[in-house]
Amino acid sequence: MPSQLSPHVSDIAPGRGALRPARSWLHSDAPSRSLNGSWRFRLSPTASVTEDFAADGFVDDGWDSIPVPSHWVLEGDGAYGRPIYTNIQFPFPIDPPHVPDENPTGDYRRRFDVPADWSDAERVVLRFDGVESLFRVWVNGVEIGSASGSRLAHEFDVTSAVRTGDNVIAVRVHQWSAASYVEDQDQWWLPGIFRDVTLIARPAGGIEDVWLRTGFDHARGRGSVEAEITADAAAFPVTLRIPELGVEHVWDTPADVAPLDVTGVEPWSAERPRLYDATVSTAAENIALRVGFRTVEIRGDRFLVNGSRVVFHGVNRHETHPERGRVFDEEHAREDLARMKRFNVNAIRTSHYPPHPRLLDLADELGFWVVLECDLETHGFDKVGWVGNPSDDPAWREAYLDRIRRTVERDKNHPSIVIWSLGNESGTGGNLAAMSAWVHARDTGRPVHYEGDYTGEYTDIYSRMYASVPETEQIGADGTRSALLNCTPAQSARQRTKPFLLCEYAHAMGNGPGAFDQYEALVRQYPRLHGGFVWEWRDHGILATAPDGTPYYAYGGDFGEVVHDGNFVMDGMLLSNDVPTPSLHEYKAVVQPVEFVFDGGKVAVTNLRHSADTSDLLFRWRVEHDGLSVASGDLEIPVVAAGESQWASLPPIAVAPDAETWLTIDAVLAAPTPWAPEGHVIATAQLDCSTRRPVPAVRLQADWRPGDGTLSLGVAEFAGGSLIRLAGRPVTGPRLELFRAPTDNDESPADRIEDSDNSIDGVSSADLWRRDGLDRLTTRRVSVEHTADALRTLDKVSAADSALSVMVESVWSLEDGELELRVEIEPSRGWQTVWPRIGVRFELPDGAAPVDGAQWFGLGPLETYPDSLRAARTGLFSATVHDLSVDYARPQETGHRSELRRLALTSGSTEVLRIEALPDTRGRRPGFTLSRHTPQQIARAGHPFELGDSSTSHLIVDAAQHGLGSRTCGPDVWPEFALRPESRTIRLRISAG
Numbered sequence: 001m002p003s004q005l006s007p008h009v010s011d012i013a014p015g016r017g018a019l020r021p022a023r024s025w026l027h028s029d030a031p032s033r034s035l036n037g038s039w040r041f042r043l044s045p046t047a048s049v050t051e052d053f054a055a056d057g058f059v060d061d062g063w064d065s066i067p068v069p070s071h072w073v074l075e076g077d078g079a080y081g082r083p084i085y086t087n088i089q090f091p092f093p094i095d096p097p098h099v100p101d102e103n104p105t106g107d108y109r110r111r112f113d114v115p116a117d118w119s120d121a122e123r124v125v126l127r128f129d130g131v132e133s134l135f136r137v138w139v140n141g142v143e144i145g146s147a148s149g150s151r152l153a154h155e156f157d158v159t160s161a162v163r164t165g166d167n168v169i170a171v172r173v174h175q176w177s178a179a180s181y182v183e184d185q186d187q188w189w190l191p192g193i194f195r196d197v198t199l200i201a202r203p204a205g206g207i208e209d210v211w212l213r214t215g216f217d218h219a220r221g222r223g224s225v226e227a228e229i230t231a232d233a234a235a236f237p238v239t240l241r242i243p244e245l246g247v248e249h250v251w252d253t254p255a256d257v258a259p260l261d262v263t264g265v266e267p268w269s270a271e272r273p274r275l276y277d278a279t280v281s282t283a284a285e286n287i288a289l290r291v292g293f294r295t296v297e298i299r300g301d302r303f304l305v306n307g308s309r310v311v312f313h314g315v316n317r318h319e320t321h322p323e324r325g326r327v328f329d330e331e332h333a334r335e336d337l338a339r340m341k342r343f344n345v346n347a348i349r350t351s352h353y354p355p356h357p358r359l360l361d362l363a364d365e366l367g368f369w370v371v372l373e374c375d376l377e378t379h380g381f382d383k384v385g386w387v388g389n390p391s392d393d394p395a396w397r398e399a400y401l402d403r404i405r406r407t408v409e410r411d412k413n414h415p416s417i418v419i420w421s422l423g424n425e426s427g428t429g430g431n432l433a434a435m436s437a438w439v440h441a442r443d444t445g446r447p448v449h450y451e452g453d454y455t456g457e458y459t460d461i462y463s464r465m466y467a468s469v470p471e472t473e474q475i476g477a478d479g480t481r482s483a484l485l486n487c488t489p490a491q492s493a494r495q496r497t498k499p500f501l502l503c504e505y506a507h508a509m510g511n512g513p514g515a516f517d518q519y520e521a522l523v524r525q526y527p528r529l530h531g532g533f534v535w536e537w538r539d540h541g542i543l544a545t546a547p548d549g550t551p552y553y554a555y556g557g558d559f560g561e562v563v564h565d566g567n568f569v570m571d572g573m574l575l576s577n578d579v580p581t582p583s584l585h586e587y588k589a590v591v592q593p594v595e596f597v598f599d600g601g602k603v604a605v606t607n608l609r610h611s612a613d614t615s616d617l618l619f620r621w622r623v624e625h626d627g628l629s630v631a632s633g634d635l636e637i638p639v640v641a642a643g644e645s646q647w648a649s650l651p652p653i654a655v656a657p658d659a660e661t662w663l664t665i666d667a668v669l670a671a672p673t674p675w676a677p678e679g680h681v682i683a684t685a686q687l688d689c690s691t692r693r694p695v696p697a698v699r700l701q702a703d704w705r706p707g708d709g710t711l712s713l714g715v716a717e718f719a720g721g722s723l724i725r726l727a728g729r730p731v732t733g734p735r736l737e738l739f740r741a742p743t744d745n746d747e748s749p750a751d752r753i754e755d756s757d758n759s760i761d762g763v764s765s766a767d768l769w770r771r772d773g774l775d776r777l778t779t780r781r782v783s784v785e786h787t788a789d790a791l792r793t794l795d796k797v798s799a800a801d802s803a804l805s806v807m808v809e810s811v812w813s814l815e816d817g818e819l820e821l822r823v824e825i826e827p828s829r830g831w832q833t834v835w836p837r838i839g840v841r842f843e844l845p846d847g848a849a850p851v852d853g854a855q856w857f858g859l860g861p862l863e864t865y866p867d868s869l870r871a872a873r874t875g876l877f878s879a880t881v882h883d884l885s886v887d888y889a890r891p892q893e894t895g896h897r898s899e900l901r902r903l904a905l906t907s908g909s910t911e912v913l914r915i916e917a918l919p920d921t922r923g924r925r926p927g928f929t930l931s932r933h934t935p936q937q938i939a940r941a942g943h944p945f946e947l948g949d950s951s952t953s954h955l956i957v958d959a960a961q962h963g964l965g966s967r968t969c970g971p972d973v974w975p976e977f978a979l980r981p982e983s984r985t986i987r988l989r990i991s992a993g
């Protein structure tokens with residue numbers, strides 16, 4: 001069936017036959033039919049199968065069925081191939097614009113009905129909201145057209161092809177096409193018709209498109225509407241109604257359409273997303289819109305909405321779901337956005353393509369500043385030095401322009417969208433500049449962003465990804481003469497005239513990142529810095545089943561891909577199963593919009609919001625003695641305007657003589673919102689009101705004598721100098737533990753100038769730790785001594801083929817009738833690297849009543865590390881062993897709780913052992929980890945299911961832990977939080993529960 005429309009998979013053109021110009025995604029009362037549902041489906045391994053299936057009379061009885069929308073690789077239990085994950089790599093030869101003959105091709109067919117009353121329609125339009133990557137469409141055997149641009153909408157005029165009654169539609173989808181070269185985003189490759197297919201009747205006298213450009217003049221407090229109506233002259237008059245504002249305005253002819261001033265308007269902002277229902281109508285059609293009034297403006301190096309500087313506390317959001325892939329699920333998306341709001345996220349970058357159009361309705365409604373990004377990335381050309389990069393090849397110009405037009409036109413009505421982004425990591429070149437010029441001409445109301453425009457030739461915002469803290473500071477600081485990355489001095493000067501944002505920062509892969517607070521401090525200090533977007537919101541795991549039937553979240557390589565990028569696709573603050581990681585809690589605390597500063601008996605409350613005051617908040621206080629609440633109440637704080645502060649008196653605080661006294665203040669929602677219930681905590685602060693209590697001095701024994709080490713001391717029993725039981729329960733240890741199961745950041749090669757002084761370029765910290773044998777330490781007992789009520793052992797700990805060592809002196813004694821363990825850890829000279837931890841490990845094998853939980857007084861409730869402490873508060877917490885660890889997609893260090901005072905190991909609800917942690921001479925307290933697995937076991941597992949069951953509990957008490965950093969994509973652990981080998985003391989008082 002040869003056809004002149006027949007596209008070739010290597011065709012650079014964005015398809016043929018789709019309607020232009022692209023239109024908004026409108027809510028119209030014109031009739032339409034969803035063609036979502038069950039379609040007939042056949043998958044072929046190549047693109048060259050015959051096209052006879054498109055014929056009306058073709059018999060598809062033998063075909064399978066597949067749901068639309070879906071990705072075929074996620075259907076049929078592997079019968080239709082498997083997902084492929086690559087970050088930058090192309091999963092096919094770099095041979096642009098060609099793709100291999102092995103090109104999975106899905107043929108789809110279904111029948112549909114056109115109602116008789118559609119015969120009045122002027123046109124019938126077929127709309128595809130997303131098909132990956134190139135498709136052709138036939139209706140009743142007539143070829144209609146083709147299109148690429150996977151995450152973009154395409155409409156076709158099918159008026160002459162459809163008939164009243166029964167019709168057949170056939171669609172051929174190729175997984176690979178020339179378009180794949182410009183859709184090389186870091187995500188799964190997921191072919192198929194994955195968004196809605198809709199048949200639309202366009203009435204005569206209808207409205208083709210409408211754009212209500214709304215503005216808000218904050219000085220005069222007035223709104224404005226500038227309407228762009230695309231309709232035949234015969235369709236007029238057109239009426240705009242905004243009932244709540246009393247607007248009913250009729251334009252009799254196209255020439256009449258002029259801007260309107262609207263009074264009594266409340267502005268739209270991400271904080272107070274005030275929307276007004278509007279309709280735009282002709283006699284034949286009504287379009288419903290929800291308008292928000294806001295004005296976006298760049299003034300000097302400030303990015304302003306309604307006259308106020310915006311700080312983006314944003315996340316990069318991919319469309320990803322463990323079972324559906326990029327298929328949109330409104331309920332799930334709404335909950336995801338509500339969760340963002342609950343965690344103080346106020347902005348979304350739609351990395352790296354337009355999301356399902358409905359997502360933007362949700363963003364308008366719930367309130368987010370949105371950077372809407374075009375579907376464009378050519379990152380794989382990096383490998384060949386950007387030779388042949390489509391971004392600078394005139395042959396690709398039209399394809400680039402087609403993409404940006406479809407992006408802007410579809411979503412132009414949304415108040416939440418405040419910036420257009422041309423795409424991601426596509427090098428630079430004339431086609432990007434042309435896209436930008438097109439946007440500037442089309443929409444003067446929103447600036448253009450593209451990170452790859454380093455020198456700022458054609459974009460309005462200075463944007464970088466993963467700039468280090470010092471570099472970010474250098475960008476923020478005024479008057480610095482030094483050149484910015486990839487810029488000449490003149491270009492640097494130009495960039496410094498613009499607002500700056502970090503379109504990606506703080507790579508949240510695995511356990512991490514550290515240092516959110518350092519970036520936030522800079523944003524507070526330098527107004528040119530407008531915050532940024534964490535990489536990224538959620539893990540992209542795909543639900544799979546292990547050979548033993550255990551469900552797990554798969555990442556790159558789990559589907560046998562030829563090339564892949566492993567777990568680099570698991571870098572979200574949310575796990576694949578929607579569970580927030582501690583990093584999201586940390587983020588929430590760092591960006592909390594209310595700041596508390598204590599001073600004497602007063603607290604200053606500062607409102608850091610964009611424009612909303614604090615009238616939606618209540619302030620609650622409570623006083624705790626060693627974590628137990630003894631008093632609470634409400635704090636009277638006058639309403640604080642955005643950017644302002646108010647002082648308030650603190651309540652009277654009863655300070656305990658023999659317990660720590662802490663005051664906690666929470667700012668909570670006074671009333672429910674669409675995203676959180678009443679009482680939801682927005683911001684928290686704590687004040688330590690404790691009286692200082694002396695730490696018992698170390699009692700040095702003088703009468704040590706050699707012994708066989710078999711004795712009992714308090715609740716401890718020893719044999720041969722080694723602990724065998726505590727409180728009658730088998731326990732071994734303490735054993736020096738310097739290893740942690742490397743985090744993804746620990747496993748990342750050092751490649752940045754700012755990495756810690758001890759790093760080796762190209763080598764990860766974890767490699768250095770393994771090189772030095774930290775994961776395989778051995779012990780030689782040097783001596784065992786005792787007195788009447790104390791036992792001392794000296795161990796030399798070192799690894800095979802290493803002369804480096806650590807001396808560990810353990811002294812067990814009875815102090816005030818209680819068992820005390822003091823461990824002195826002293827490294828030899830010559831250790832070169834940072835250490836992951838300095839701790840001691842105890843093993844508690846399963847007994848009659850296995851340890852299955854902990855209650856502690858210290859920092860909690862979640863894990864903390866030196867550069868990620870802000871979400872923690874001092875309090876009394878409890879958790880099961882299982883809940884003390886986070887199920888990172890690739891098992892790694894997890895569960896460390898810092899600044900421990902007291903710990904009870906529990907079995908059921910019974911305390912079996914109590915441990916009090918004494919501060920060292922510098923006042924530093926240890927942290928603890930309680931886990932079913934040792935760091936060495938965790939380090940060997942690729943997925944949680946590989947860890948297997950264990951009923952042994954491993955307690956590690958750490959004098960110190962190394963920070964987390966962000967080295968998987970960004971800076972290493974900041975020097976202040978890097979752990980260098982050093983002497984440390986751990987002191988514990990142990991008693992029976």
Ligand code: GAL
Pocket residue numbers: 087185186352424425465504507535568571969
């Ligand atoms: C960026 C890129 C993102 C993602 C991230 C690393 O360079 O824009 O798409 O790949 O790195 O996870």
